[in-house]
Structures are given as structure tokens and as C-alpha cells.
Amino acid sequence: MNVALFIPCFVNELYPHVAMATAELLEGYGIDVVYPLEQSCCGQPLSNNGDSQGACDAARRFTGVFKDYDYIVSPSGSCTSHVKHHYGWYIADDADYQAMQPRVYEIVEFLQDVLKVDRLPKPVYFPHPVSIHQSCHGLRELGHAAPSELMIPYHSRLERILQLVDGVDVRLPERRDECCGFGGTFSVDEPEVSVAMGEDRVAQHEATGAEFIVGADPSCLMHMGGIIRHKCRPIRPLHIVEILTGRGGAA
């Protein structure tokens, strides 16, 4: 089985250690991990700003780069969801896309649904309280957890996978899945609202007494991280793969 890493453009530049942790995690399970160098942005910023031509071109390019791999796996719920659920707006009839679409996974989904893991590659001891951040697209479009609006049985992929980590103390913030306010270009189109939302979110995570905010979307963590740094707060954002590979403490 080969797995192509889909590393979102901003993760490539700003969070290379998250991408590397994703690769190492997969390799730890004996997977042949490939990183197609010709990959580019998935086109979500274009789509979210109405540039359908640009979004369509990006979708075709992505499909061309990734279509021949067994699985395509990414450490970002939002970018994964764009490929999986919104490319259909632009290239629904593309046979290559149709064949590829079911094989695109966010990393936690892939570990749980394809690899069905019941242990981590290396045992991890992480004796810290962490507050779970459910990022919206992972939550509501990929079904990472039961959204608080829906009256369906509770489940949470992040809580479930953290059961494989020793010592971790998992907590949930008040308003368990409210948006952090990042929203892609929303963060700079409406910076005041975006930061107001982020400040509220960070405060709710802090109120749990957690030392870390743990999520599966680097963009939300970047946004909250920027607010935390501005306010000189001690809580730290952490991507789930950083914990699962035992790198969490270094952050």
C-alpha cells in the first residue's frame, strides 16, 4: 500500500514539523509514504473567494498529481474536506476525480478507518491536560465528531485516538465546538471579528486548565497561536500528530 502525502501549502511553509510528523507516523505503521513534489495549493482559498476558474484549475491539477496513489492523506481537515466535498462543484464529471475521491483521507480518519490502529507505532507518554479543538470542516464536513447541533450519538475521533496515549488528560471547552474564527481569508477580510472569536475560543480552552490546545487543523492552531502569543498566555497549540509521534512536549 502506498500513501501520498497531501501537505497543504501553508503547512509546507510554516508547519514543516507537522508534515514530517504525519509522514513518520504513517511510516511507523509500515506504510510506503510518498510525497509528490509537484503538488500545489488545493485551491480552497480560490473557491472560498468565488474564483471558480482558479478553483477548477486547481482541482484538475490536484487530481492529475494524486490520482494514481492508493491513498491520499493530509494533516488538515479543512483542505481534505475541500478536496473531498467541494471539488464536486467544479469537476464532478471528471472520471479520475470520481475514482480518487473516496481514497482521500484526513490523517486521523485514515488511521482509524483504513489502518484501524489500536496502538501507536511507539508508545507515547504525555502527562498533560489537553483541551480538544474541533475544527469546523473536519467536524461538520468530515464527521470528525458529533457536532453539538445534531441530535446524534456522541463520538469524537480525537478523543478516541488520544486513548492510545499514556497519561494524557483530555478536556473539552465550554461551547465544545464553536468556530475559532480563522475561516481562511476571513481572518484578514474581517480581522476584528476573527480575532474576537479567537480570543473567546482561547479563553474557553484555557478555562479547562489545559496546557495544550490539541486539534487536527494547523490553520486554526496558527490563528489561535497568534492570539496566544500576542497575549503572552502559557497555553500552547499542538497538532494531534505531534502528540501521536511523541513530539508534543517539545512545542
Place this chain on the structure above:
Amino acid sequence: MKNDNINHAEAAAAFLQDREQARWHDSAIWWVRQKRDMQAKQLPEWEQLRSLAQQIKAHTLSKLDEYLEQFQRNAEQNGVTVHWASDADEHNRIVHGILAAGGVKKLVKSKSMLTEECGLNPYLEQRGIAVIDTDLGERIVQLRHEPPSHIVMPAIHLKKEQISELFHKELGTEAGNNDPTYLTHAARANLREHFLTADAGLTGVNFAIAETGGVVVCTNEGNADLGTALPPIHIASMGLEKIIPKQEHLGVFTRLLARSAIGSPITTYTSHFQQARPGGQMHIVIVDNGRSDILGNDDFYQSLRCIRCGACMNTCPVYRRSTGHSYSYIIPGPIGSTLGPSRDIKKHGSMAFACTTCGSCSNVCPVKINLHEQLILQRKRAFDAGTLKPAKKMGLLAMRFLTQHPSLLDAGGKLMRKVVPIVPQALTRHSAWSRPGRELPDMPAQSFKEMWQARKENKS
């Protein structure tokens, strides 16, 4: 009427200047979302109920013309006069015509977002008819000469001190008495007089039933009932999408409406108007005003399923932190941000961007409108209509180009990583990213692509 030139980002930034008031607004409305959750949780069939409502509305939209014709036939058999209005102006002319024929001097109105949409109040006032909004929240904003900031809680942007001051000036209540019970009962006494002396009553319509030719109006206050039981003329204005096929379908919608809207199992009054009372007249005005165009749009016709519960506003994290007054269209929040741009993308384009695409609105919607997706699709229309600011459009075109040329994208990323750390903070501090209190992340020495290639070389 609302100022079409409102830009959401700017208006929201102004609202957030008073952080304490903004926090109050956020938590007051979040509480309504929580009440909605508590009600929904009590019904094991909640999600199935939403599906039923969605299907009934989707079915109705596919035969809207037939159901409206059936509705009209039945209403006329009940002795009700049915009018059709293509647009806001025709609606206002019809209403004025009925009032003028009846010699009406004073009209009492219950809540109707449609009449806000049509600008009915100023139209009638210019023609010498006194219009009294009777829903407490509507009355408050009417006395303040401002539009409602929420479709269910029109005065939710105000603190009780502001309302106390207003009532002191307008109704002569005690200065400084901010007690909500005192203020509500003062308005009750004042509005009773209006109910007893009005010549006509106008209501909105929550549901119009094709099978019976009647309309249903839901209120907690009882104002629609007093406003129609006392004056001899009742006018009900309805958007043409309010139709449902049968009486039994009320058994689905009345279970969803108040639970979604205010977290109550039902409104105090769910009133079914089939006929005028003896000696009175009843008129129903069916209004299109752009709805039939939306019906023909594959991306947006589902927005016509809306039952105006306002749950999407209550859950919207952007709405809660910006108030309804930051939106240019009369209906704010997620549903307004698809309806407004559908009506006029040039005027209301900024609304489509007032959204993080979190998707919570689509999940609370009792008729399952894909709201957050519609907002993204409205942005497509904003882009195509040329409403984006030139700098943003340039940025997107550059991004479009770089996306197709990853080596240039990489070069740009590298440049950013090298340059940002040496730029003085005084320069980055004023960027949209940093201005409101948010730092940039650390710039790593290497990109992942560089790390990956180095790792590969080390291995081989």
C-alpha cells in the same frame, strides 16, 4: 429601511469597539442556541423531524404554482380576498388600496419581515396612515427609527437601560426604571390603547395551507391576535414560499418552529385564520418580489425552504459578534447572507464573506438548508460580478497563477520565510493579520519540501 451601503467587516469592527456590549450580545444569543439544544435533545425524533420538514418543503417548491392556485381557490371559498404582488411596490400599493377603501387611519401590525423587506411602514406613513408595530421588540426599534437587528428578537442589540430611556421619552415611564417587567407592562398598556382604536390589523404569515386556504401566525405575545380580533380589517402579507400542502403538515412545522427559534416547545399562540370574523374583511397578499427568480436558481432555490426561525443567526459566531445591523440586507445572519446576495449581489456582496464557513447554521436549520455552502456559492457570483476590492481580486489572480506553478509558489513561500523575520515589527503590526491583536507564526528555516528532499538524500 436599511442602508444598502453597509460593509459587514467595517460595521462589525465598529460594533466590536465596545467589547463588553459585544460580549453581552454574544452570550445572550448563545443562550438561545443552548435553549434550542435542550428542546431538540428532548425529542428522540429530532433529526427525522428535520428530514420530514425538508422533504415537505422541497416537495412544495417543486409544485409551488399548483399549491398556490389551490390555496387561492380555497381561500376565496372562505370569503377571503386574495391579491398577488410581483414586487415590493405592488405589495405596498395593494395594502394601501385596501386601507384607503376602508378609510383606515391607524394600522396595527404584528411582526412581518416581509413588510420590512417591502418598506411598507414609510410607504403608508407618507400617505397619512399611522402604523403601529405591536411586537414589543419591533415597537422598540420603530420608536428608535432603526431596523430590527434579528428576525425573531428585533431589539436584541439593545440593553435595558437604552430601552428604559426610550420609553421614558416616548411613553412617559419613570426615568431610570430599567426593570424589564415594568417596561414590558408599560408597553402593554400603551399598545392596548392602539389595539382598541385601530381600524385595521396586518400580520405576517408563518404557514399558508393549500388544502384549507387559511394562514397560521405564531406569536408569544398575542399581538397578532389582538390586532386581528378587534379591528374589522385583517390583511395577511405572505411571501409565496410560505405555502405548505396540508393541515397535517403543521404537525411537523409547529413542532420545529419555536424549538428552533427560541427554545420553547411551541409559541404561546398558534393561530389559524380561515375567515374574517362576522362583519369583517380578510385579505391575503401573496408576494413574489424576487422569489420566483431564486426558485429558478439551482444553487440557491433551497433557501426558499426557510421558515424564518432565526436559529442560524443564534448559532452563527460571526452574527453574535457583529449584530444584525452590520449586515446590509434586512434579514441578517446566514439566511440573510444568501437571500440578500440573491436579490442583489452588488449591494449585498459583503454579506457572503461575513462567514467562516463553519457550517453550524446548516446543522441547526430545521429545514436543512445548506446555508454555509450557499454562502460560498454566492461568493462566486460576487467574484463574477466584479464586487471584490481590486487588491483582493489581484491577490486571488496571483494565487490562481501560483497554484498552477508550484515552483514559483515555493519561491514565494521561501521569500516570506526569509523576509518576515527581518521586517521590523512596526511594519507588520498594521497588517490585517496583526492589527487586532494576533502575531505571525515563527518562520521555519526550511519548508517541508526542503526537509523531505534533504531527508531523502541522507537516506540514499
Place this chain on the structure above:
Amino acid sequence: MSSRETILARLRQNRPQGPALPDIHAVPFITFENKFDAFATLVRNLGGDAVQLQPGETVQDIVAQRWPQHGRVADLTATTPEQVTAPHDWHDVDIAIVPGELAVAESAAVWVSHSGNSQRALYFLTQKLVLVVPKDAIVDTMRDAYTRVSIREHGFGAFISGSSRTADIEQSLVMGAHGAMAALVIFV
């Protein structure tokens, strides 16, 4: 072409695809073991109260006990109820006693409607509303209720749940917005 024709033509032309009407009775809805208890618990949160008439007791006894000091009473359950010439004549009623046809456990709502459609102003003008409902006329949900009542029968009918209320000032719940300030449901 009239506006009616223009609008209908556009709707016809723009028809989207849609599903068949669902069978709303196919889905099981919530049921209550004790419908009266469910009703009574709920109505007490909605500015109302509910009691069951005990043997030897009359509706008038209960009303007199609850509000020993009261103003004008209008009793539509009387054999020959009071008639008024204009609906405005009810404006100073303190207590109205009106028949309710059916009660709904999930919403604490009571269906009121009467032939002639001439007295409905009383339901909303009165300060205190007493609804008298047959004790076996209580159903679980609004779906059940709509299979039992006919909304077209009398020209007007309403489900009334508790007393008139508003939260338009700072979300503070206040009873007595425009309609009755108190509601009492008596099951007989």
C-alpha cells in the same frame, strides 16, 4: 398579463425537481406515559397552571379559590354565555372561562375555537384565561392534535400554550406581553 399570471408562469417555468410528499405518520414520535403530568409540568414553566377537577368541585369553585378578588368574569362555558355587540366590549374582562377542545402534552397547548367566530377577542383581551378541557382529550404531540381538530371548522382556531410572554428586553422572560397574564387549564 396580471401579476398573478406572471408570477404563476415564472414559478411554472422555474420548477425545481422535488421528492414526493413524505408520510409524516411513518416516523414514531415521542409519547408520554402520563400525559397530564407532562402537560402540567410544562405549562407551569410557561406562565400557566393545570389542575384536574375533583369530584364535587366545579370550575367556578377553582376559579374563585385561585382569584378571590377579581373583576369582570366572562364565562363561555355557561349554558347561555354573555353576548357582546362588538369585540371591544370585552376589553375590561378580568377572568375569561372558555372551553378548550383538546390539550397537547408535548407543548402544553390547548385548542380553542368556537362556532360563529365572534368571541375570539375575549381569549386575548382577558387578563386571566381559564381553559376547560375534557380530561380524556389530551394527546402526545402536535401531529396527533392536527389529526383530531379541524382548523377550517369555525373560521378561526388557536393553540394556546401558557400565558402571553415576551423576552424582547435583554432576553428577560416577562409574562403578560399583550394577552393573558395568567393561564389556568382545568381538566374536567
